[in-house]
Amino acid sequence: MAETISLEVLRYSPERDAEPSFQRYDVPLRKDWVVLDALNYIKDKVDGSLTFRWSCRMGICGSCGMMVNGEPKLTCATFLSNYAREQRPLRVQPLRYFPVIRDLVVEITDFMTKLQSVKPWLIRGKEKPISEGEYLQTPEQLDRYKQFSMCINCMLCYAACPVYGLDPVFIGPAAIALAQRYNMDSRDEGAHERMDVLAQHEGIWGCTFVGECTQVCPKHVDPAGAIQQYKLTATIERFKSFLMPRGAK
Amino acid sequence: MTETRQPARYTEYHPRWYRSHVSTWWWLARWPYLKFILREISSVFVAWFVVVLLLQIRALSRGSEAYAAFERWLQNPLIVLLNLITLFFVAFHAVTWFNVAPRAMAVRFRGKRVPDLWIVGANYAAWAAVSLVLAWFLVRS
Numbered sequence: 001m002a003e004t005i006s007l008e009v010l011r012y013s014p015e016r017d018a019e020p021s022f023q024r025y026d027v028p029l030r031k032d033w034v035v036l037d038a039l040n041y042i043k044d045k046v047d048g049s050l051t052f053r054w055s056c057r058m059g060i061c062g063s064c065g066m067m068v069n070g071e072p073k074l075t076c077a078t079f080l081s082n083y084a085r086e087q088r089p090l091r092v093q094p095l096r097y098f099p100v101i102r103d104l105v106v107e108i109t110d111f112m113t114k115l116q117s118v119k120p121w122l123i124r125g126k127e128k129p130i131s132e133g134e135y136l137q138t139p140e141q142l143d144r145y146k147q148f149s150m151c152i153n154c155m156l157c158y159a160a161c162p163v164y165g166l167d168p169v170f171i172g173p174a175a176i177a178l179a180q181r182y183n184m185d186s187r188d189e190g191a192h193e194r195m196d197v198l199a200q201h202e203g204i205w206g207c208t209f210v211g212e213c214t215q216v217c218p219k220h221v222d223p224a225g226a227i228q229q230y231k232l233t234a235t236i237e238r239f240k241s242f243l244m245p246r247g248a249k
Numbered sequence: 250m251t252e253t254r255q256p257a258r259y260t261e262y263h264p265r266w267y268r269s270h271v272s273t274w275w276w277l278a279r280w281p282y283l284k285f286i287l288r289e290i291s292s293v294f295v296a297w298f299v300v301v302l303l304l305q306i307r308a309l310s311r312g313s314e315a316y317a318a319f320e321r322w323l324q325n326p327l328i329v330l331l332n333l334i335t336l337f338f339v340a341f342h343a344v345t346w347f348n349v350a351p352r353a354m355a356v357r358f359r360g361k362r363v364p365d366l367w368i369v370g371a372n373y374a375a376w377a378a379v380s381l382v383l384a385w386f387l388v389r390s
Binding site for chain 1: 263265266267268269271275276278279281282285289349351352353354355357360361362
């Protein structure tokens with residue numbers, strides 16, 4: 001018989017259960033299998049009622065984020081073999097701090113609303129006519145924001161952020177990093193519009209710099225860096241508007 | 250079979266969603282969280298060192314007798330213990346903040362971002378330089 005690994009998966013049925021409980025499954029331990037493969041094996045062969053989100057299997061869609069042994073992970077990029085030597089079963093839970101709809105599926109409207117509130121798109125004061133051509137950008141200008149543009153909205157950073165857990169009004173790491181992605185884009189002119197949302201207590205000042213968002217980010221976006229850098233920008237802007245009430249904006 | 254009479258509507262506080270609450274002891278669950286809390290607490294000890302310094306300056310301004318009394322107070326075993334703990338926390342404060350400095354400081358030089366190691370290194374170098382100057386003052390006197 002092939003080697004197996006035990007998984008404890010958190011199950012929650014809104015119709016049946018008052019609260020979630022763990023269910024144990026044994027799945028084949030294959031060298032090339034990730035946690036998502038194990039969940040798909042369970043769904044296909046063992047228990048078709050297990051519910052979870054996934055799509056691309058290659059770390060780009062950002063839908064398969066879950067807690068694996070208490071750590072936020074993209075399950076498509078987390079190999080079972082890394083946990084094979086552990087004595088206890090591998091625990092798979094829905095992303096922390098989000099309401100659970102069913103099993104491993106969480107409710108993400110809160111994040112989507114916050115993401116939209118920071119206007120993560122190019123804002124122009126006045127669009128130039130198409131006849132004048134595209135907005136050009138040098139590699140150097142691209143380099144200033146490229147890291148922040150790698151975000152895939154997987155929300156692992158929210159599940160790593162105790163501030164978001166304790167104070168759910170906090171806009172959160174990914175939304176602020178994406179706001180910074182557009183603020184630092186040479187083609188964008190919307191920094192002042194975003195500042196109203198970012199430079200308030202629920203925005204950057206809610207962050208106490210735990211730094212775990214950056215640690216868990218599968219795309220090396222560094223949201224903690226984005227937030228701290230924006231704190232500096234917001235402070236400078238505030239002083240500017242204080243010293244030059246008319247000239248700053 | 251039941252028929253759907255109304256279209257599904259989004260409910261903001263859905264009664265069936267399961268919401269877990271954050272434990273008061275969340276910061277004990279993981280070492281990075283505990284480290285964060287210790288770093289936050291370290292500010293209390295930094296403030297204590299400032300108080301000690303202010304008391305020292307006050308004693309100094311009141312003459313040699315007051316300063317001798319201040320020195321005796323410093324030799325109290327409880328104060329020595331407190332100051333040892335404070336020293337540990339102040340060092341912890343400095344080291345943890347130096348290590349995260351590159352996150353907050355995105356310095357660019359000739360179009361490229363200065364490597365993290367340089368920023369951390371510059372902080373430690375400044376720390377060492379100031380300590381050396383202070384040590385020189387102390388040894389000289």
